[in-house]
Amino acid sequence: MTRTVHGTCHHDCPDSCGWTVTVDESGPNPVAVKLRGNPDHPYSYGELCPKVNRFLDRVSSPDRILHPLRRTGPKGRGRFETISWSDALDEIGSRLRTVLDEYGGNAILPFSDAGNQSLLATQGVSERFFNEIGACRLLRNICGPTVGAGVAMTNGTGHGADAVDLEHSKLIVLWATNTRLTNRHLWPVIERARERGAEVVVVDPIRTITAESADRFVQPRPGTDIAMMLAMMHVIIRDDLVDHEWVDAHTTGFDELAASVREATPAWAADQCGVDAEVIEHLARDYATVRPAAIRTLIGAEHHENGAMFYRTLACLPALVGSWRERGGGLMRSVGAYQDDLVDDAALQRPDLLNGRTPRTFNMSRLGEILLDEDDPVRAMIVWNSNPLVIVPNAEHARRGMERDDLFTVVHEQFLTDTAHYADIVLPATTQIESVDVTLAWGHLWMGWNEPAIPPVGESVSNTECFRRIARAVGLTEPSLFDDDLTILRQALPTVDLDQLRRDGWQRVPFPDDGRPWADGGFPTASGKVEFASTTLEQMGQPRLPTFVPPREGPQGPDADRFPLQLITPKHHARFLNSSYSQLPKHGPAEGGPFVELDAADAAARGLAAGDLARVFNDRASLQLPVKISGRLRPGVASIPWGWWREQHPDGKVANSLTNDTLTEWGGGVAYSDTLVQVAPLDVEPA
Numbered sequence: 001m002t003r004t005v006h007g008t009c010h011h012d013c014p015d016s017c018g019w020t021v022t023v024d025e026s027g028p029n030p031v032a033v034k035l036r037g038n039p040d041h042p043y044s045y046g047e048l049c050p051k052v053n054r055f056l057d058r059v060s061s062p063d064r065i066l067h068p069l070r071r072t073g074p075k076g077r078g079r080f081e082t083i084s085w086s087d088a089l090d091e092i093g094s095r096l097r098t099v100l101d102e103y104g105g106n107a108i109l110p111f112s113d114a115g116n117q118s119l120l121a122t123q124g125v126s127e128r129f130f131n132e133i134g135a136c137r138l139l140r141n142i143c144g145p146t147v148g149a150g151v152a153m154t155n156g157t158g159h160g161a162d163a164v165d166l167e168h169s170k171l172i173v174l175w176a177t178n179t180r181l182t183n184r185h186l187w188p189v190i191e192r193a194r195e196r197g198a199e200v201v202v203v204d205p206i207r208t209i210t211a212e213s214a215d216r217f218v219q220p221r222p223g224t225d226i227a228m229m230l231a232m233m234h235v236i237i238r239d240d241l242v243d244h245e246w247v248d249a250h251t252t253g254f255d256e257l258a259a260s261v262r263e264a265t266p267a268w269a270a271d272q273c274g275v276d277a278e279v280i281e282h283l284a285r286d287y288a289t290v291r292p293a294a295i296r297t298l299i300g301a302e303h304h305e306n307g308a309m310f311y312r313t314l315a316c317l318p319a320l321v322g323s324w325r326e327r328g329g330g331l332m333r334s335v336g337a338y339q340d341d342l343v344d345d346a347a348l349q350r351p352d353l354l355n356g357r358t359p360r361t362f363n364m365s366r367l368g369e370i371l372l373d374e375d376d377p378v379r380a381m382i383v384w385n386s387n388p389l390v391i392v393p394n395a396e397h398a399r400r401g402m403e404r405d406d407l408f409t410v411v412h413e414q415f416l417t418d419t420a421h422y423a424d425i426v427l428p429a430t431t432q433i434e435s436v437d438v439t440l441a442w443g444h445l446w447m448g449w450n451e452p453a454i455p456p457v458g459e460s461v462s463n464t465e466c467f468r469r470i471a472r473a474v475g476l477t478e479p480s481l482f483d484d485d486l487t488i489l490r491q492a493l494p495t496v497d498l499d500q501l502r503r504d505g506w507q508r509v510p511f512p513d514d515g516r517p518w519a520d521g522g523f524p525t526a527s528g529k530v531e532f533a534s535t536t537l538e539q540m541g542q543p544r545l546p547t548f549v550p551p552r553e554g555p556q557g558p559d560a561d562r563f564p565l566q567l568i569t570p571k572h573h574a575r576f577l578n579s580s581y582s583q584l585p586k587h588g589p590a591e592g593g594p595f596v597e598l599d600a601a602d603a604a605a606r607g608l609a610a611g612d613l614a615r616v617f618n619d620r621a622s623l624q625l626p627v628k629i630s631g632r633l634r635p636g637v638a639s640i641p642w643g644w645w646r647e648q649h650p651d652g653k654v655a656n657s658l659t660n661d662t663l664t665e666w667g668g669g670v671a672y673s674d675t676l677v678q679v680a681p682l683d684v685e686p687a
């Protein structure tokens with residue numbers, strides 16, 4: 001006897017696909033026997049992806065954590081014993097209570113990201129719990145907020161156009177996004193536009209699979225695109241391709257902008273970014289004259305010191321040529337903000353529970369610094385929905401922090417990740433098919449319901465249930481900490497008919513019917529217009545106008561002699577989703593293992609051949625990796641595809657052991673793509 005249950009993929013991926021799970025109920029326990037794309041889903045149309053096609057292997061993996069665990073060996077060694085929930089909660093309750101009594105909430109650090117990006121899983125009871133105890137606040141800025149902050153400095157908002165409207169575009173610029181890998185369900189839309197004559201341009205320092213499929217590929221040095229954008233504006237203004245009517249009506253600062261880009265010639269930009277001046281001229285003229293022209297981006301370029309400025313500058317381009325006028329024009333990035341508009345943050349997170357206390361705020365990208373600060377140390381940390389020792393930059397620093405014996409660490413996980421190895425107590429987490437939730441998409445406008453298909457496997461619990469149990473163990477009595485899941489969803493989404501959403505499986509969020517959110521202006525900046533010149537930025541001590549500042553850890557910086565290669569650590573593997581899946585037998589081995597990718601000339605100059613084991617190093621770490629030689633990179637650039645765990649690397653470190661944790665100039669992001677390294681044969685010692 002089987003039944004079919006509808007759900008939504010929870011991964012931190014723009015596509016938020018709809019799926020159906022077939023459950024066999026003939027035995028004593030319901031078993032999920034099939035998980036497939038839901039053909040009726042209005043965005044994913046029945047297709048999933050090479051990661052999630054095998055999701056049930058993940059659910060029933062023999063490596064899944066099914067019971068609470070207590071560490072029995074030194075931190076990091078991975079030795080644990082199974083304990084009961086009640087023993088686990090006794091220990092967590094008494095350790096956290098002691099920290100709270102002796103040092104207060106400010107000594108407790110929450111650490112999470114979007115490992116499960118659904119509403120309950122990210123913010124369910126957790127935010128209320130941390131507010132109630134007055135814990136530190138974590139700035140979760142490693143993915144997206146820098147783009148939002150950059151675009152908002154120009155437009156007053158991160159709300160942009162819907163990428164599904166690329167179908168109407170005639171010129172599609174995929175700028176710093178690897179659509180075919182990271183946003184695969186958008187590709188059919190782009191192909192349909194191409195059938196109607198659209199041209200596709202990819203701008204990326206790597207010749208990605210998306211670049212391979214494009215009509216035109218532009219390959220700047222990492223971190224230099226702003227120079228190219230300024231030169232495009234120079235050409236557009238010089239050749240009077242400006243949409244003056246739209247600019248006059250809906251922008252401010254045009255004259256200042258025009259004066260400031262006068263010297264930003266394509267020849268100057270070519271020197272900065274390594275792209276031929278004619279290529280920049282050509283792109284600028286096409287962008288200004290082909291209608292509609294869209295720029296599509298996700299987050300790929302925010303991880304540079306100038307990452308926020310990148311997106312602020314990018315956002316100037318559509319305004320200059322009046323591209324917001326057309327459906328299929330404008331700037332297309334995350335549309336998550338349209339979904340977030342429906343969430344009552346105060347009801348969900350209950351900041352009132354802070355009761356006037358001001359928590360210390362920490363940036364998640366500086367985990368090592370946070371944990372190794374001796375002045376007022378963090379004494380306990382609760383991790384869920386994230387694998388920090390693989391995903392944060394400067395990861396050896398973070399590892400040294402997590403190694404601290406006096407730090408009490410709880411990790412709520414599905415698998416014994418690199419991070420879980422450093423936990424005192426590991427708690428078992430459900431997967432998406434075992435818990436109810438609502439998933440707000442950021443790649444499209446459909447909010448998805450997730451109906452649990454099977455009961456929690458083993459003794460695993462959802463994130464909300466985990467925090468309810470921890471709250472009780474600490475002795476808290478605030479009633480909202482114990483609200484059930486459906487009650488919390490109703491509080492969080494007051495205008496959404498949840499019964500309807502549950503019946504239908506998805507619901508479209510409000511967005512202008514004609515697909516032109518800013519055609520007639522009305523931008524929510526101080527001036528009500530697109531701000532080419534920004535007083536807000538000036539007051540923050542930043543350049544008032546779009547400005548190119550090369551990264552300090554870059555080819556023009558002080559360390560370039562010792563470390564002459566720029567390192568990118570991108571998403572690359574079709575079977576991985578961030579740090580998830582590399583440990584599973586049908587995923588990691590099929591992707592072949594970690595490697596460092598070099599241009600042939602850079603490899604030859606170092607006496608390295610394909611397959612040689614090389615040392616990749618800088619002052620943060622040294623990694624041994626096999627060399628792959630490819631035609632995907634320009635000379636001077638190296639790449640280590642990211643997502644592998646320590647145990648899969650030859651010497652127990654990860655790509656992020658090398659990366660830069662300098663924060664972006666503004667926007668609170670981090671510059672892990674401004675990383676310099678040297679690569680040498682193994683017998684050459686690091687300098």
Ligand SMILES: Nc1nc2c(c(=O)[nH]1)N[C@H]1C(S)=C(S)[C@@H](COP(=O)(O)OP(=O)(O)OC[C@H]3O[C@@H](n4cnc5c(=O)[nH]c(N)nc54)[C@H](O)[C@@H]3O)O[C@H]1N2
Pocket residue numbers: 012013014143175176177178179181182183203204205206208220221222223224225297298299300301304568570571572573574575576577578579643673
């Ligand atoms: N298969 C798969 N899909 C995924 C993920 C995954 O891990 N695997 N992760 C998901 C997540 S969390 C996210 S946020 C999205 C991200 O989706 P994307 O933003 O599309 O992906 P990224 O790989 O972060 O970055 C895209 C590109 O930016 C380029 N880039 C880096 N620096 C620069 C620069 O200075 N200029 C330019 N022009 N390009 C630059 C990189 O070379 C990379 O090819 O993908 C999601 N989808």
Ligand SMILES: Nc1nc2c(c(=O)[nH]1)N[C@H]1C(S)=C(S)[C@@H](COP(=O)(O)OP(=O)(O)OC[C@H]3O[C@@H](n4cnc5c(=O)[nH]c(N)nc54)[C@H](O)[C@@H]3O)O[C@H]1N2
Pocket residue numbers: 012113114115116121142143299384385386387388390391392393412413414415417429430431432463569570571577578579580642655656659672
């Ligand atoms: N060098 C480099 N670093 C990067 C990036 C890069 O491209 N290069 N990308 C950055 C980006 S864009 C992002 S978004 C981050 C991603 O960083 P993370 O969000 O930390 O990575 P994930 O692998 O998506 O998820 C982490 C963990 O969540 C767990 N998990 C899944 N579902 C649940 C659940 O329901 N409950 C609990 N408790 N746990 C669950 C998974 O088992 C997994 O181990 O990494 C960033 N770091």
Ligand code: SF4
Pocket residue numbers: 009010011013014015016017044048049050051052184577
């Ligand atoms: S990971 Fe992304 S593409 Fe794959 S099923 Fe989930 S939402 Fe769809």
Ligand SMILES: [Mo]
Pocket residue numbers: 012143299
């Ligand atoms: Mo991300």
